[in-house]
Amino acid sequence: MLKILLMGHPNVGKSVVFNRLTGANATESNYPGTTVDYEKGYVFIEGHETEVLDVPGTFSLYPKDKAEEVALKIFTQEKDAVIICVLDATKIERGLYLVLEVLERSRSVIIALNMWDVAKDKGISIDHDHLSSLLGVPVVPTVAVSGAGMKELIFSIHEACTSDVKSIVERAMV
Ligand SMILES: Nc1nc2c(ncn2[C@@H]2O[C@H](COP(=O)(O)OP(=O)(O)O)[C@@H](O)[C@H]2O)c(=O)[nH]1
Ligand SMILES: [Mg+2]
Structure with missing residues (x-):
């Protein structure tokens, strides 16, 4: 089963x-043996159930607390998952550190440059196409609260897993 880790x-x-x-x-649910919560949900891709995990927040793959330990465990267990790295577009340098750690471990990665609205308001502009060609992974500006960019994010999942994602597109569009 295809899995997606956020x-x-x-x-x-x-x-x-x-x-x-x-x-x-x-x-x-709680991750086995811990009190750290994580959420699991499903989307259908070509009629196949695809698991999506909302991984506990982590700054790096070198854990400093319980939540980060769980994030690393999930990442380590789910070797074939597509990773969507969600970054705050207003704090991109810090977020890219984690992206590089993930890329070092040869995973399929998509970057969601979220909070794109806040970045715009602050006058921050990011050449996401250039960043994408530098890193060799899709980089998609998103505003999760309004849904902007979600369609593009879903199509980049499509690119990463070469599947028909019409059903997720329909569900995620507002
Ligand atoms: N302005 C804006 N707020 C957002 C966006 N995405 C999430 N938020 C808000 O940011 C906060 C943190 O979001 P959440 O999904 O809980 O972050 P998480 O800790 O990464 O799971 C919440 O108050 C969201 O409503 C966005 O793209 N733009
Ligand atoms: Mg959360």
Whole structure:
């Protein structure tokens, strides 16, 4: 089964992106042996159930607390998952550190440059196409709270997993 992991720092909008992808079918549970919550939901790709995990927020793959330990465990276990790294577009340098760690471990990665609206308001402009060609992965500006960019994000999942994602597109569009 194809799996998608949403990873990134705390408060970058992972859970809002998660809700857009999975709709109302999410379940929350504690990671085995810990009190750390994570959510699991499903989307259908070509009629096949695809699992989406809202991974606990983490700054790096060198854990400094319980939540980060769980994030690393999930990342390590789910070797074939597509990773959507959600970044706060207003704090991109810090977020890219995690992206580089993930890329170092040869994973399929998509970058969601979330909070694009806040970045715009602050006069921050990012050449996302250039960043994409530098890193060799799709980089998609998103505003998770309004849904802007979600369609493009879903199409980049499409690119990463070469599947027909019409059903997720329909569900995530507002
Ligand atoms: N302005 C704006 N706020 C956002 C966006 N995405 C998420 N938020 C808000 O940012 C806060 C953190 O979002 P959340 O999904 O809980 O972050 P998480 O810790 O990464 O799961 C919430 O108050 C969201 O409503 C966005 O693109 N733009
Ligand atoms: Mg969250």
